[in-house]
Amino acid sequence: MRYSALSLVKNALGRNLGWAPVWREPEPRPHYDVVIVGGGGHGLATAYYLAREFGIRNVAVLEKGYLGSGNVGRNTTIVRSNYMLPGNEPFYEFSMKLWEGLERELNYNVMLSQRGVMILYHSDGERDALIRRGNGMWMEGVAAELIDREGVRRMMPFLNFDHARFPILGGLLQRRGGTARHDAVAWGYARGADRLGVDLIQNCEVTGIRREAGRVTGVETTCGFIGCGKLGLAAAGHSSHVAQMADLSLPIESHVLQAFVTEGLKPCIDHVIIYGAGHFYISQSDKGGLVFGGEIDGFGSYAQRGNLATAEHVMEEGVAMIPGLSRVRVLRSWGGVMDMSMDGSPIISPTPIDNLYLNAGWCYGGFKATPASGFCFAHLIAKGETHPVARFFRLDRFERGHMIDEAGAGPQPNLH
Amino acid sequence: MTGDATRLRPASDASDEAWHAYVYLRANPKGVHLEHWQHVGGCRRFLVVERNTATHDVLSVADAAELARGGAA
Incomplete structure (x- = not known):
């Protein structure tokens, strides 16, 4: 149902019995083109933009708890783009611009203030x-x-x-800058993604990443094996834990x-x-x-x-x-x-494994980045190349010596 | 807390990969982990603390200097 003043009036007159559930609760299919691990803000936004901007609708988001049960509902809801470094600022400004159009885009009140x-x-x-x-x-x-x-x-x-x-x-x-209603952001993206055909699968924890000949073929989960063409990890907080399933050690x-x-x-x-x-x-x-x-x-x-x-x-x-x-x-x-992360900046990046993509390292700045993170991660997964504003957020920047150290604190994660 | 105590400093002429791993990569386990802490509120010694990152339980503490010299602290 599309929300509007008319739908509010109609349902108010119908004693609010006419509201339908906002998203489906589907059983997982055996295979998807893209599987996203993590049903938080970034994972849901990624699924939404994959379907909306890049035309990939055979997508599942796997969430071990309920949608938005992690950091997207545990932050202080601040939205801003006042970063200093050229590796960061264009990305956060892109995010700010997406925030400014988000309610119209999602047909959902995220209470941006x-x-x-x-x-x-x-x-x-x-x-x-x-x-x-x-x-x-x-x-x-x-x-x-x-x-x-x-x-x-x-x-x-x-x-x-x-x-x-x-x-x-x-x-x-x-x-x-300002604030937004954090839960509504997760719900708005979840509803938007679901309406475009994305399967949102809750209470489904990923326990292993299956690989053959150097490529990911799918994930082992508490709901059984789910095959995928491409796998995106958006499990910030637990990124190391999930990446370890693919034998990746992260700078986190x-x-x-x-x-x-x-x-x-x-x-x-x-x-x-x-x-x-x-x-x-x-x-x-x-x-x-x-x-x-x-x-x-x-x-x-x-x-x-x-x-x-x-x-x-x-x-x-x-x-x-x-x-x-x-x-x-x-x-x-x-x-x-x-x-x-080791320089206080995020990672939206390809990995050494061909069809595995990583969205991680958000430190405590992930909420404001939600729209741009989803957009840029979807761009990376769909096209195989980084979005221009996120091109500095590569996983290999640490070995190449191109850190984005906004605080100037060096490789001490507890000082950023 | 000054960081992961499981990382061992490579030789000065070790490969770039070895130094990258030492400076940047972390196992970051969910569970039992070894960390360097400094006892700033007391003896100011550097300690190796065995701690569970999922529950915050402290399991054992050893003096870092004595451990590095090969002694059982």
Whole structure:
């Protein structure tokens, strides 16, 4: 069913009994042209664009839990394209443009809210670094604005401008950045892919990758063997785990990142605000809760939960930036498992195995990339060549010495 | 946490492939793993910690320097 004002009125008059399930729950067929491992945002978007843009409709997405049960539903929903390096920025801007047309494209409300993303600075050095980043954005045609202290104060009067150690001197603003409803993104792509004939197979865990003569012939799963012409891995968080089934060792460590949400408040924080003195980011959901997070815990983990030392550190940063937060009660915290790559940038790439493609290494920036990641991965699978904006995200960049190290931290995955 | 303790530094004249594997590639197991940690809150020694990445259980701890010298720490 196509959603419209008319369909809403009709169903409201019919006591909302007329709504049909949004996607089918098919039994897996014995063979598909393309199988995608991972029914999260990126896997579903890949399947959608394969069918929509590249005409490949004999596609299955295999998900070990339920659709969108991983990181696409565990992030802080921030959407932005304020990267600095030429390997990154065109890709994230491509993603931003897809976000801007996504609701019309999917006929689904993903609640994109371009409320502006502000990164604060606290010293002359940080200001210079942000100017450099802003110039990097302008060079790729993306607007960035340097806002002075009084400008920031007009937008966000509740900030701690006179902090003794980290006074707020200004910020870099991307007005087009903002937030989107994370689950709706997964659901919208799932519905779109299903309508184009893609089989979305839930509760189906891949346990092995079968190969003959150096090519993938299919996957062993908890629902039996499923053959495929091409295989795409989009299992970020567990990429190493899945790639190991094809004897691939990846430049990735899995780490846990925590996120937090408070009780619902009246509208008070209008933007996404990123604290430059540590790593802390906050926005207010449409339900009223303040959604925030900080850095990864720093040790390898597949546990989807973090420890209290990091939780305390995140709270301290939040209260240092907005003293009023000390009066707000935290409702929930949770953790997600991140593919931390060795340079902090993602991988959308062919692999040494001919018909196996990899989408991995999203660190904690995967949500904003969902549309472009799906588009570029579908482009790679369909055409066998990388999409121009994702051409730097190759798996072999590490051996060739072409890292995309936005943070300048070197091959230390827990520092990106 | 300073990283994977199962990687052994190759000889300085080892192949590019060996150095690439040492610097960039990780087994990243879901389960029992050996890692280097530093005891910053106490003795400041570097330690080799055997830990389960799926449950966070710590199974054993050894002094990294003594282990490297071949001693049972």
